[in-house]
Structure formats: structure tokens, C-alpha cells
Amino acid sequence: MVGKNESAVNGVKSTPVSTQLNLKSDLFSNFSLKTLKLKTKQQELLIRVTVLCLIYVLAFITRLFSVLRYESMIHEFDPYFNYRTTVFLTQHGFYEFWNWFDSESWYPLGRIIGGTLYPGLMVTAAFIYWTLRFLRFAVHIREVCVLTAPFFASNTTLVAYFFGKEIWDTGAGLVAAALIAICPGYISRSVAGSYDNEGVAIFALLLTFYLFVKAVNTGSLAWALASAFGYFYMVSAWGGYVFIINLIPLYVMVLLITGRYSMRLYVAYNCMYILGMLLAMQIRFVGFQHVQSGEHMAAMGVFFLLQVFFFLDWVKHMLSDTKLFQSFLRITVTSAGGLGAIALGVGTASGYISPWTGRFYSLLDPTYAKDHIPIIASVSEHQPTAWSSFMFDFHVMLFLFPAGLYFCFKRLSDATIFIVMYSLTSMYFAGVMVRLLLVATPAVCLVSAVAVSATVKNLTLLVRAKSKSVPTGSSKGTTSSKASSKASFDQSLPFQRNGAIALLFGAFYLLSNYATHCTWVTSEAYSSPSIVLAARGSHGNRVIFDDYREAYFWLRQNTPQDAKVMSWWDYGYQITAMGNRTVIVDNNTWNNTHIATVGRAMSSYEDEAYEIMRSLDVDYVLVVFGGVTGYSSDDINKFLWMVRIGGGVFPVIKEPDYLVNGEYRVDKGAAPKMLNCLMYKLSYYRFGELTTEYGQPPGFDRARGVEIGNKDVKLEYLEEAFTTSNWIVRIYKIKPPNNRW
């Protein structure tokens, strides 16, 4: 890795002639370190490479808090599915994986895994695993999966460095790499164990952008090809590729409008779009969407527009008569626009081009999901972002960002226009949805890096200007003239140097504050696996609640192999991955009706629910209950979403039945339907006998801080099969139907 950096840096920096010189000097420097100029250059290279290496390592190790605090394990919900599929891939090979029909989820429908997932992450992890195995490193696939995200975060820092170098200079590149290495917005999705698509996708996203900008800057087919492959990797890894396929045409459009059309742009975009599209079609989940879906049409439109532009350019070149050209331009533009509009209209009307999906709409209109798709709105990471989370995730970069934009506008180029557009659009999306802060993070880091780098560079120039009296060896014409001009400038403002020093200290203070904040956030907020809960005991000792795994392992060991488990969809992936049992619904919320059926069962009376569960062939019901421990994200607190989603499909379920004067409560004043629905009964079964807190009556719910309203819960059709030691997970068995005689 190190060697590669060094060489790349070298190659880009110097023209062929100076390479020769450099090379010779490199050879000589071993013997004589006298040549001062070369020595500084080498020192610079050495420092740069060392800093990059340190950043690379830092980005990796700062994400290991969770491994040290807890253990090397997979976190949260979705990563468990990714882990399960990766294990399948490594055990059965790629073709089996591609054709895998999973009968363990979405019972009785099943799920075609190969056709409904982005395989990039799994293939990457499996590839790393196979490579290590080939080199005879006896690693377990779990370790590979756990460390995939930190590894790719490290790689992202390298890409950020090159990207920063491309848009500004090497200094900005280094700062960008350092900023992104510890930025909480990125760490939140790439700590060790967070084995999710985003882990590799951010790397792929930034790589694609970098390569595209490089292609635009150089006009080289090779870079454009590379960016097409980067795009392919991104498409294979994450659904967020739609952002790329819309941002790049938008960028091209802006360049066209601002009159920055060039042959370089033409080459870069055409190559990237055509090849990227063809490659993306190889992913089964994406298929022909690039030519059939409304979300991808912008790219195609810009592609044709670019051809028209090229054609007009050519005609203009051929025609010397401007008047003739003007009329030709008018005709061509009108007819091209008309043709495009007709094609789009016909395509949409005939259904060949699918309309925008709900998820896409909810991005453009933040209120859309709340009214139309409760299942999207119910996910906490799809909520609009609060200001505090911006501050939490970006910290000082929130102030550096506008400054960076200012610097970018001051030195407009194709590359800076790109980064400005990227940062502005992604900032908008970050405002719409919490999870999209992640997409904005690299842009914010890059723009802030420009600000930091430019400011610090200017300030150090000012500081160094006075101390020029001691002649340094670098007697380059430009530097000295600049220095002298600064010096003369200096005299007019006597406090400038002191001011610069103060400002430098200020910048240093800000950045060190940022580092402290990032470390704190990483260790406190983003390194919890959420499977294992930790709390402080009464004596300040650490108490671990490992109830989830207790329950899943119980399911795995002590239920029949073909048992069907019903739970709210949040736990579906975990049950299949850790419990190895069939589930009715899971986190891949592709069938709303199925989820609504489960929601309906949970919010019905027991006998009605029994009918529904019999019809779904359910054997066990699993609920999560935090009343004993005070764990607040349990099923009772999620219950209103079940009612809403259930009621969205089955109008029998009405939200007001569960509320009292619009208020959601579980104590004596709760609605009668609430007190007798299945979810309530399963959560509070025999809870009325338990004293949870000293000085409180039995049946005191610690998560909600009330005494429950229905202490005498009787179950007729279900029986308690297992409850974990802290009552967080409760599993019930469905009794077989009674004999009639």
C-alpha cells in the first residue's frame, strides 16, 4: 500500500523530465544528502506518506472500540442478514448464492435472495476471506465480516486524499483524509461489526466520484473506464447508486450551462455512462432499471443532450456562417427537445418507463412517507435530521463547510464545481433523512479540508514571511517573489503576523477539539452492538444484558428445525441468522401486506390473532419487552406502528381504538382494546406478579414508568415457552387446536 502511494504521488507530481531528475537524485541521495532542494522534496514525500499511513491506521483502529468494549460480533439488524448470506456464499460458492431461494424468511412466500440483494458487500468479504485462506491465514468468516467496514473506511481515507489533491492540492488531500478518518457521520456506519452495505458503498461512491472528476480533468479514456468500474462496484454494493446516476448528469448539465463543455467532459461522461450502465445491468437486482425506470432517465437525457451538443459543435465547426448556424441551432434544439419529451411521455404512458418509487418521492418530499408509506416512516433512521445530529456528526466541519464553499467558488474549476454540487445536494438529502448524513459526510469533509488547508496555508505563509531573513535553500523564483510581496504587504499591517499566529492556534484548537469530539462520540454513541446491552449497576459495575442472544440461541437449540417464528419485522434477520429458524417477516420489507398481517395479529384480541396465526402456520411468537430492565425500544413502544401498518391494509384495525384522548398509555387508563390485544398480553403475561423496583407496586413497568393496567393476563391459545433472564425477549408457543371430542 505504502509503495503504491508513494509512486502514484511521484508520478502525478512531476513531469517526465523532472522524473528523470528525481530518479537520478533519488539514486544519489543515498550517497550524498547534500543537495538541499531534493532533500526537502524527499522530506515532503516522506512526511506525506507517513501521515497517510498514520491516517490509514488511525481510521482502522478508531473503529475498534466496539470490539474492545464488547467482542468481535456483528451489530444491529441488517448486518445479520449480510453475515448470513456471506456465510452461505463462502460455504456454497457463488452460483448457489446467485440462485439461492431462501425458504427461511417470509414464510410461506420465501425470498429469492440472489435477485433481491446487492451482492457487492458479500462478495467483497468472501473474496477477502478466500484470499486470506489461500495465504493460509486461518481466519473465521465472522472476523472478516466484522473488520470489512473498518478496512474500507481506511481505504476511503486514501481515496479522500487523492480526491482532495484533485480538487485543491496535496495539503487539502491530507486534511480531507484526516477529517474523514474520524468523522462521526461516517464512523456511525463503519465501526467494526457494522457489516452493512454502506460500509463499502461510501468507499465505492467516493471512488467513483474521484475517478470521474479525474476523467473530466484529464479527458482520459482510462480514467473514465475506471470510473465506470467504480460505478459498477457501487451499484453492486448499495441502492444509493441512484445518487451517483443523478448527480453526475446534473453536474454535466451544470457544466454545459456554464459553458464549460469540453471534449474531456464528452469522453468522460459517455464512456462512464455507457459502460457503467451495461455493467450495472449485470446485477440482477438492478437489471434493466437503467433504461426502464424514471429515476435513471435523467442520465439518459443528458447522454442524448451531450450528443446533440457534440453534433452542434461539429456543425458549427463545419459551417462558417453564424446566421445559418443560429437557425440550425434553433431547429435542432427544438426537435431534440420535442423528441425527448415525446419519448419520455410515450414511455411513461405505455408503462415501459416505471414511475418514481415511493422511496425516491420521500427524498424529494419529506412529508410524503408519513402520509403514504408508514413502513418507511416507522424506521427511525428515515426521520428528518435534527440540528443536533448535524452538530453531533459534523462538529466543526459545520462551520468549516461554508468557508470551504467560499474557497471553492473563489477558485472555480471543473473539479471544484463538482465538489460544490456534490456537497450541496447531499446536504439537502442529509436534511431529509438521518441516514443520508452518511452520503454528505465525504463531501463535507472534502470541502472543509479545502477550507482548513487554504486557511492554514495562507496563515503560515504570513507567519513565515517575516522570518524570511534567514535564507532557506528554496530559492525558487515564485516562492521568493511571493514571500517578498508578502513581506512588503506585511509592513502595512503591523499586527498581521501576530494575528496569523493567533488564528493558527485557533485553527489548531478547533481541529484538536474535533478530534476529541470524534473519539468521544465513537466510543460513547456509535460503538454499541445493540444486540448486547450494557448498563451501569448499582455499584458502578458494568452489567450486561445478553438477552437477545439467549433467546435466539434457545430457539436454535430447543425448537423443532422447521418451527416458524412470528415477531415484528425488526427481529426477522436476527432470528434467521442467530436462531436459524423460519420467520414470517423480516427487515427486507418487500411485502407490505404480509407485514400488515403480522401487525394485525399483534393488535387483535387473542382469539382473532389465533386464527391469523393458524393461517400463517406459526409455531412460536417472539416479543421484545423492556418493562423489567427499562429498555425503551421494545415492542410496546413500537406498537402504534404495528397498528398503523396493520390498519393501512386491514381497516378493521383502527388507531383510535388503542388511544385514550389521543394518548398512548398502558396503565389503568388505557383503552380496553389496548389492554386486551395480543401484544399487550404477551408482553405483560404474569408481569403483574413481579416487583421490578423497590417501593413500587408489583407490575411496575420501568420502561414507561407506570403500573400496568391489566395485571391478570390469561392466555388461552398460547403458552409461555421461554423468557430470558431479564425478560427482554419472551417467546410463546402456539397451542395446537383443541380436540373437539
Next chain:
Amino acid sequence: MAGVVPRLLLVLLFSVITQFPLLARSSSLDLQITNAECRIDLTSQIVKVFLTLKVENTGTSPASELLLAFPPRQVDRLALVKAACTVGKKKKKTYVPLEVKPTELPDAPNDTKLFSILLLNPLKTSETATVEVLLILTHCLEPFPAEISQSESQLVYYHDSAIILSPHYIKQQTTYIKTPSTKVESYTRVEPTNHAGTQIIYGPYADRPPYSFSPIIVHSENNSPFAVVEELVREVEISHWGSLQITEHYKLAHAGAHHKGVFSRVEYQSRPSISGVSSFKHLLARLPPRVHSVYYRDEIGNISSSHLRGDSRKSELEIEPRYPLFGGWKATFVIGYGLPVEDFLFESPDGRRYLNFSFGCPVVETVVDDLTIKVVLPEGSQDPTAVAPFPVDQHLETKYSYLDVVGRTVVVLKKKNVVPEHSSPFQVYYKFNPIFMLAEPMMLTCVFFLLFMGCIAYLHVDLSLHK
């Protein structure tokens, strides 16, 4: 006198035709058990039977073999037979172990299986000797009822015979059965029979002919943990760099009466004395001293409930499965630990090295149905041979671990029905050249050297086409 010579001749002829053991046996049947005391311990899931047999040679020729007989059903469950004879008087009484091996007898009824005990010195006519026999039986406590609910306690059947099944004539015999609690549902009466406290006494019975059998059933309460390891794979990896890494894969099950119906956590928490008495949630593993880097995990991650205590002589690991084990419930887990290699690896006088390690399962009071021990020798070791104190199945495998090129030889030892009494040391001998220890560091060094060389070369060689 005249009759003796032809008889001897006949015997000689017989021994020529058949084999030597039969000769011995024909004489051993002259042995008579003058007094037999049988103590059966039912307190745990492992049934221990202590037999004290006083034998006398009533025949004319010296007898060297004492026979033990077992009904076929018991033989499958017989984990261990050990015999010893007492030497010396009261003060200086020592036990000398005797050799026990399975044999056959043509006239044994109904597939009775026999074991012969080779006496220290052949008994001459009318000489007596005392032989102590230890039998260990597993899986012979049958839960009845076979399914119990959480609040019930576990009752088990024990089938046996009031009189020892023996090819020898028994003059006098008493059987003592020790039950785990005073609660005995029922027991077969074979007069004289006495029940007092935790003991049932059958006998004394006098003058029983060979192969007498009087079946008895004892139905008693037994709430001791029925922890059965259905499958245990212990992997011992030797590294000459100073560490012995042991990984043990357990498939644990509660083999008692199956749990029926509801598991109520509130009952289990609030009334531990009457709720789930037959379940268990702790296990104790006795590990060798100076154990380090212990872990306890399963397929889905670390299990946080374990404690390690240790002093200079032993280490005790208290482990708690993720959930309490009720009848029929299962749990799989892995225990791993490291040990200093100098405590277990030695050099034998002929220059070979050998590993001296304990056979059996470190978890106390468990039965292992199927035990596999894999000894992973360092890469480059040759001629492995294993020496175990009892018969085991052996074969060799190859395993690839970190940076292996040719793979490591694995000596695999297998044994069924293992009880704690099997925890005696076994040895694996192998030849090893210490130069192989340097192979892996050298490989790594070479790789890094080549890497840096490559970097330097890349930086200093100009590959551009146009100058």
C-alpha cells in the same frame, strides 16, 4: 491318585486343542465367592458399583482368573471396569490394580457378557483373596415419568439384580443401594429387604448357584444434573514457541426427564427451591493450572457468564450456559484456553518428544457419549504414535493452520462412553526437528523483504515509454 493322572492328561490334551485361556477358565470356575458385598451409588447420573468379592478356590488346580458377568443391556452402558486386589494387612493395606479383559464362555446363558480379572497370583486350592471391583455405568437411570413439568421433581428407575450375576457360586451376598434422597417411590422387595434413610439393603442372601438373577427396580427421586455431553471434540494444538492451545467443542444436553409445557421465568426466579429442581444452570470445568486466555463462546458469540478461579495447583472455570437447561434442552458451546507448553511437552530418552495430556472431559460430573481428541502436532513432525491407558480408536488427519505449507499432522483418538474416571494421562510421541520452528518466521521475513525490494525497485526503475 490314579484318577488324577488321566485327568491331567485330559486337561493337557484339551489345552493343546483349544487355547490357553480356556484352560485357565476351566480351572477358574472352581473359584467360589465366599462373600460378596455390592454397593450401588445412585446419587448422580453416573451409577457406581463397588463390588468387594472374597474368593476361594474350591477346586483342585490353581485358579488365576475371576469372571464377572453382565446382562447384555448393562454391557452397553458399562463405561469402565476396574479391579484391584488388596495386599497386606490392615495397617499396610495397598491396592494393586488387576488386568481386566472381556472374554467369552460357551455355556453363558442369554448373551451374557463376561469379563475376566486376572488375579495377581494364581490361587491354590482353598486359598482366598479379596478383589475390589469398580463398575461405572452410564445412561442406566431411566426417567419415569419421562416428561415432567417445571414444578415437578425428577423420578428415575434403576434396574438391576439383587444378586450379582456371576458364573461362580456365591456363598453369601449383600447389596446396598444408596439413593440420592430419602424419597423413594417404590422398590422391588426380595426378602430380606430393608429401607432406611437413603439406603436400601438387599440380603444377605446365602448359597446362590451360578447365574442366579433376581431383577429389582428402584424408583427414586434424583435431581442431580443429568448433564450429558453428546459429542465432545477436544483439539490440542502444540506450538513449540511456548503454548498449547486447547479448543473444546461441546454438545451438551440434559438427559433427564423431558421438560413439558410452560417455562415460566417468574416461577423460576421467585421459587428456585421448588421450580425446575431437576434443571441445572452451572457447570464446573477443572482445567490444568497456569491456564491463560480462556474463552467461552458459541456459534453466535461470546457467553458472558463465566468465572475463572485458580491457584497454583488447579484452575476452575465456572460456566453458565445461556439459559438454564431443562430436561431435553440442548446447548452447544466452545471452551478454549492456552497452557504453557513446558508443563505438558517432554523429551523422551530416545530423542522423541511426547505430549502428556489428560484424556477425558474437564467438565465435572458429566458423561461424554462420544469423545474425540485431536492432537495437532507442529508442522514437520514425523512418526506420531499415541499411547493411551485404555483402548481407543486412532487415525491420522492433516490440518492447515496459519501459514502452513505441508499441513500439520493430527492424531485423532476416539472413544465412546467416557466418564470422569477416564481422565488419566495419555501420550503422543513424535519426532520433530527444531529447524522447522523457523520456517514460518523466515517466510514472513522473506515476504516483507521482497515487498520492500519491490517498492525500491518500482521507485527507481523508469518504466515510461517516452524519454
